[in-house]
Amino acid sequence: MSRLCTARPGLLLCAVVCVSALLYFRQPAREGPGAEPPSPAVVECGFYPDELCSALFEGRGAASQVAKFCRNPLGSEILERLYAPGNCSQISQGLRFISRPLSAEEGNFSLAYIVTVHEELAMFVQLLRAIYVPQNVYCIHIDERAPKKCKSAVQTLVSCFENVFIASEREKGAHPGFVRLQADLSCMEDLIRSQFQWSYVINLCEQDFPIKTNKEIIHYIRSKWNGRNITPGAIQTAKPEPTTSPSRPESAPEGSVRASPNQRFQEEPPYNLTIYFGSAYYVLTRAFVQFVLTDTRAKDMLRWSKALQSPECHYWVTLNHVEDAPGATPNAGWEGNDVRATKWRGKEGDAHDGCAGRSDRDSCVYGPADLPRLVRSPSLFASKFESSAEPLVLACLERWHRRRVLQQAEVPVEPHWHFPRQTHFRVH
Incomplete structure (x- = not known):
C-alpha cells in the first residue's frame, strides 16, 4: 500500500494539491473547447x-493528464507478496482471490482457461485474480525464456490453488507462430487429463483483461453459442491486396487477425480442406478439444500448418468448419468476433475512434481515455494493456471489474475480496 504525504517540508503543498485535485474530480464535467483546466503537474497517485x-x-480530459503521473503501486504490492516468504493463505487472501463460487449457476458451469505468460508477472496476477473462481480450471503456459525469478514466482502462486497448474510442456517464445499453437495444444492435453469437468476453454495472454464477469461470460456462451465453438474467420483468399498488413486483413472486422500473406501454399492442404484465416483466440467446447487432440485430420492439419507463417490463425478456424467436428459452425463467418475488444491500427474512424494510448505493431495499447469505451463495450475481453506504459488503465479497470463481480454475487461477500478504498494523493 502506498504512503501518505510524509515528507514534512512538502506537507502543506501536498495538502493543497490533494484538495484541489479531489475537488476538481467531484465537479461536473465542463463543456466547450479548452474548458478543462490543466492538471496539477506535481501530483502523483498513491x-x-x-x-x-x-x-x-x-x-x-484533465483526469487523463493526472494519470500520466501515476505509478503502479498495485504491481509493486503483487511482486512483494510473491517474492516474500509466506503461506498460501497469506498469498491468496493478500492478493484478494475469490474463494467460493458466487452463484449456483456459476458453480454448475465450469470454464477452462489457457493463459500464456512471458515476463509481465504483475499483469498476469491481475488477470488471473480477475478471471479466477474455484470451480474453473487454469493452465498457465510460461515462456521458457521468461526470467527465472518470474517463473519461480508463478510457481509459488500456482502451488496455492489445486485448479491452477503450469503446462507440463513449455515452448520457447510462445508468440504468434507454431510455438504459440503448440503451447495451446499442450495445455489442452493437460486440461483434458485433469480431474476438472469443464465445458468450454478460452485462451488469453498476460496483456488481456476481462470486461465482463464470469457470470456474464457464461450467459453470453449459453445464450448465443450453446454447444458451438467461437472461432471467427473467413476463407483464405487467393491473393492479398497490396495494402494488406502481414498480420491482419484490412477488410476484416475489428479484432480479427490475418494468418499470413496469401501466397500459394507450397503443399495442398490435407483432405482437401478449405483453409480459413481468422483470430488466434477462441472459445471452444470440450468435445471439440478432444476432436483436435485425437482426430487424424486434425493431426495431419497440424503437421501441414508447420510451414505456414502464422498457423494459429489458420488452425482453429479451419477445423471449426469441418462439418462433423463437435460444435462446428461451417456457415459462420466473423460471427463471434466481438468476444475481444481490440483497436487495430488502420481502422480509425471505421471500427474505433483512434488509439488513446500508444500503438504497438498492429494494435493499440489502451490509454486512460479509452476507459469510457471499454466499460461500455459488449465484448467479453479486451486487448491489450501494459502496466509499465499505462499503469492506471489496468488498475482502474480491475477495481471497476471487481466491484461489478461483487455486486452480482449471490453469496455473502468475504472482506478480503474487496479492494481497499483509498482516496489520497502524494507529491512525487
Whole structure:
C-alpha cells in the first residue's frame, strides 16, 4: 500500500494539491473547447483513488493528464507478496482471490482457461485474480525464456490453488507462430487429463483483461453459442491486396487477425480442406478439444500448418468448419468476433475512434481515455494493456471489474475480496 504525504517540508503543498485535485474530480464535467483546466503537474497517485478512476470512466480530459503521473503501486504490492516468504493463505487472501463460487449457476458451469505468460508477472496476477473462481480450471503456459525469478514466482502462486497448474510442456517464445499453437495444444492435453469437468476453454495472454464477469461470460456462451465453438474467420483468399498488413486483413472486422500473406501454399492442404484465416483466440467446447487432440485430420492439419507463417490463425478456424467436428459452425463467418475488444491500427474512424494510448505493431495499447469505451463495450475481453506504459488503465479497470463481480454475487461477500478504498494523493 502506498504512503501518505510524509515528507514534512512538502506537507502543506501536498495538502493543497490533494484538495484541489479531489475537488476538481467531484465537479461536473465542463463543456466547450479548452474548458478543462490543466492538471496539477506535481501530483502523483498513491493507491489509485476512486475519484480519479471515476473521472476517467466519465471521460474527463484533465483526469487523463493526472494519470500520466501515476505509478503502479498495485504491481509493486503483487511482486512483494510473491517474492516474500509466506503461506498460501497469506498469498491468496493478500492478493484478494475469490474463494467460493458466487452463484449456483456459476458453480454448475465450469470454464477452462489457457493463459500464456512471458515476463509481465504483475499483469498476469491481475488477470488471473480477475478471471479466477474455484470451480474453473487454469493452465498457465510460461515462456521458457521468461526470467527465472518470474517463473519461480508463478510457481509459488500456482502451488496455492489445486485448479491452477503450469503446462507440463513449455515452448520457447510462445508468440504468434507454431510455438504459440503448440503451447495451446499442450495445455489442452493437460486440461483434458485433469480431474476438472469443464465445458468450454478460452485462451488469453498476460496483456488481456476481462470486461465482463464470469457470470456474464457464461450467459453470453449459453445464450448465443450453446454447444458451438467461437472461432471467427473467413476463407483464405487467393491473393492479398497490396495494402494488406502481414498480420491482419484490412477488410476484416475489428479484432480479427490475418494468418499470413496469401501466397500459394507450397503443399495442398490435407483432405482437401478449405483453409480459413481468422483470430488466434477462441472459445471452444470440450468435445471439440478432444476432436483436435485425437482426430487424424486434425493431426495431419497440424503437421501441414508447420510451414505456414502464422498457423494459429489458420488452425482453429479451419477445423471449426469441418462439418462433423463437435460444435462446428461451417456457415459462420466473423460471427463471434466481438468476444475481444481490440483497436487495430488502420481502422480509425471505421471500427474505433483512434488509439488513446500508444500503438504497438498492429494494435493499440489502451490509454486512460479509452476507459469510457471499454466499460461500455459488449465484448467479453479486451486487448491489450501494459502496466509499465499505462499503469492506471489496468488498475482502474480491475477495481471497476471487481466491484461489478461483487455486486452480482449471490453469496455473502468475504472482506478480503474487496479492494481497499483509498482516496489520497502524494507529491512525487
